Amino acid sequence: MSPARGGEPASKRPRPQTPAELTDQVTGLPGLKTWPRVYAVIVVSFLIWVALLYLLGKVFP
């Protein structure tokens, strides 16, 4: 962050990604190797829950 932008001065230059950070990009989950896939599963499960909750009110009116 440059001082000209008004940000507080930083004491280090940007550093390259470490091996740990590179491995962070892998989820380690079976069948869901990338984070976008994990996020997609979350969204789909949410939609399923909304549908089930809606149906609950319809089945027992």
Add this chain to the structure above:
Amino acid sequence: MSLLDFIVLFSSILGIAVYGTWRTRHRDNLKAYLKGDERQGWATIGLSVMATQASAITFMSTPGQGYEDGLGFVQFYFGVPLALVIIAAVFLPMYRRFNVYTAYEFLGRRFDGKTRLLGAGLFLLQRGLAAGITIYAPAIILSRMLNWPLNLTIVLAGVVAIVYTTAGGSQAVSLTQKYQMGVIFAGMGIALIILLIKLPATLPQALTVAGAFNKLHAVDFSTDLRQRYTLWSGLLGGLFLQLSYFGTDQSQVQRYLTGSSLRESRLGLMFNALCKIPMQFTILLLGVLVFVFYQFEPQPVVFNQTAWHAALQHDASGRMQKLDQQFRVLHAQKEHWLNAWLQAKREGDPAAARNARAQAEAINQESEAVRASATDALKTVSPLTAGKDSDYVFITFVLEQLPHGIIGLLIAAFFGAALSSKAAELNALASTTTIDFYQHLLKTEATGAHYVAASKWFTIFWGLVALAFALFASFADNLIQAINIIGSLFYGVVLGLFLVAFFLRRVGGTAVFWAALVAQVVVLGFHFFGNVSYLWYNLIGCAVCVVLSLCLQALLGFEPLPASPPAETSVPAGKAGSAE
């Protein structure tokens, strides 16, 4: 409560607290004290994030909400999954890359010192106000169960959290939360099983009764802005609330900053994204089933029986006695017609079923009116009666219907939930005060051990502030809504600050600072003079902050895009290197 209940209660609560304090002793390293040495795995983080949000209010007040209003409150959590996805994808990598201790430290790196202080200040104000209410909730339990003065129980409930949070810092919080969640899951699970066993009807019959009284209408597609909980207010307004709460509230940010890696922190958040709605649904369903249970079992006209019996002594007109009698008669009639309805359904007699159901519904309306009159009568005789009656529904069921030993476990679950969220709040308040105010403004050059000591003193300070505020929280209506209204007053604006920080790289500190102040005034204006659901405050505050910051920056002239990604921050000054 029996001796067995007290043994289960105090051994679990104090045992967890003592163990957590002992395991995390000798935390003189600032990084260890505030970030738990960044060694936590995803499961600990996931449970910690869950425990921080799910306070005693969740487990006491939410079943009561289910009892009164049904499942509709689940919509409040519809914004959680998407919010956590956004945080995992955008916020978390930034925080880790900048190696921040607090979320507001990031604002200082991105903008300037005054914006950092504004963000931190709004957090301290909002969380400081809420902290008192989250101490108050478990104090009600003790007060009712032991017949102790409420103020005494408030002080006792707060002291345990203050002690182990001060002693062990962030790691003590994470460690104790893991075991507290275990107690909570065990207690609530057993309560649900026993309730299902005790229900004088099968589960489908119970759901049929619940549906007849409109308790199962979980998803509301209404676009009326005055409706508190709808699909849209939960998804849109709730998204902004949850984004701000999980992404910018230090009490949550601090939990996932303890992760050993970005991957572990992300998985911890995804655990919550997957489990939050099912968990809240289950708690609300518990309340709905308690409602069904009390349609077939004797139910008090007012669940706060301690206050009711005390007020009866001063009921000179006899009005309360009459209302009680009237309610018993109506309840017996309703039970008769409900049984007739279920019998007619079993026998396949639709006409009789329709008639019996209509009778039951009509009597239910009458009995609800009597309950409302009884609550009014109670407040007339005893104006200082604490909270809303629905807050006492589940604890009444627990104390009167569950076996001894399990009662102690449930009470321990309530306390565990209170202590877990209280500890995280105190830890966050102390961290923000230490890093964003004390170290940043007052004492910029000191050792890590000095800042650890300062953090401990600030933990005690905020604990005492929360206690003091709790002593005046008796007048808060339904507790869980009070907490969320307070949050919504400030969260939208804070979220606006962070969204500008992340996505509008050409907007600077001056524009966003003044935009945030104006946005805060607008939100307060809506609260005191407007007529919209509080969930929309988050969207309003955030939108005004973002749009106005763009407009102001346009007047000032947009800043050039930085040539390289923002540099990392250093750890706080004070020789807090690896040796600490």
